[in-house]
Amino acid sequence: MAKKGCEFIYVGKADRKHTLPQDEINELIYQSSLKFENVVRLKGGDPFVFGRGGEEALYLKERNIPFEIIPGITSAIAVPAYAGIPVTQRGVTTSFRVVTGHEAPSKKISQIEWETFLNDETIVFLMGLHNIELITSKLIGLGKRKDYPCAVISKGTTPEQQTVVGTLENIVEKSKDLPSPAIIVVGEVVNLRSEISWFK
Numbered sequence: 001m002a003k004k005g006c007e008f009i010y011v012g013k014a015d016r017k018h019t020l021p022q023d024e025i026n027e028l029i030y031q032s033s034l035k036f037e038n039v040v041r042l043k044g045g046d047p048f049v050f051g052r053g054g055e056e057a058l059y060l061k062e063r064n065i066p067f068e069i070i071p072g073i074t075s076a077i078a079v080p081a082y083a084g085i086p087v088t089q090r091g092v093t094t095s096f097r098v099v100t101g102h103e104a105p106s107k108k109i110s111q112i113e114w115e116t117f118l119n120d121e122t123i124v125f126l127m128g129l130h131n132i133e134l135i136t137s138k139l140i141g142l143g144k145r146k147d148y149p150c151a152v153i154s155k156g157t158t159p160e161q162q163t164v165v166g167t168l169e170n171i172v173e174k175s176k177d178l179p180s181p182a183i184i185v186v187g188e189v190v191n192l193r194s195e196i197s198w199f200k
Helices: 022-035 053-062 075-082 114-118 129-141 188-196
Strands: 096-100 122-126 149-154 162-167 182-186
Touching: 022 053, 075 122, 075 149, 075 182, 114 129, 129 149, 129 182, 149 188, 162 188, 182 188
Parallel strands: 096 122
Antiparallel strands: 122 182, 149 162, 149 182
16 A cells, blocks of 8 residues: 555564564664654554564663654464454453563563463464463463463464464374464463354
């Protein structure tokens, strides 16, 4: 929908393959704002949900560059919805949690409070396909049932969307051929997919 005459600069990130590191993206946005009347940093999902939007906004603020934030719909909600999985459901769960599935390698100690995941809320892991074995084994090790429902949704909301449903015990094997990007949904709401699934 962009008008003709716009310059497009791709800085997308695939699994372990980044076009530019984040600090260079920040500087590119800043330099572009000095060169062009309007600059749009377009992101999938919501820029403030593991989208590094906060870092980019702070970078511009420090350099006195005015900006506007337009919220999006996070993939943590949109992708399960496209797979027929509501993240909350009356009588099943009244809350959900969004967790990064890929902490920065520089972190020596995980900031994820794994021991708090033992209740029945839905857990949505973003960017977690590469670490799915660690995620599922950690949850089982902390006391989650091995047969606890789990789903992996690859390329959600696109024509290439694929969904695999299983349990914490078998989802690693079932999802081994799915490409990134993908999200992991853990919770009883996964069982609703068999009835609500609508996107083929």
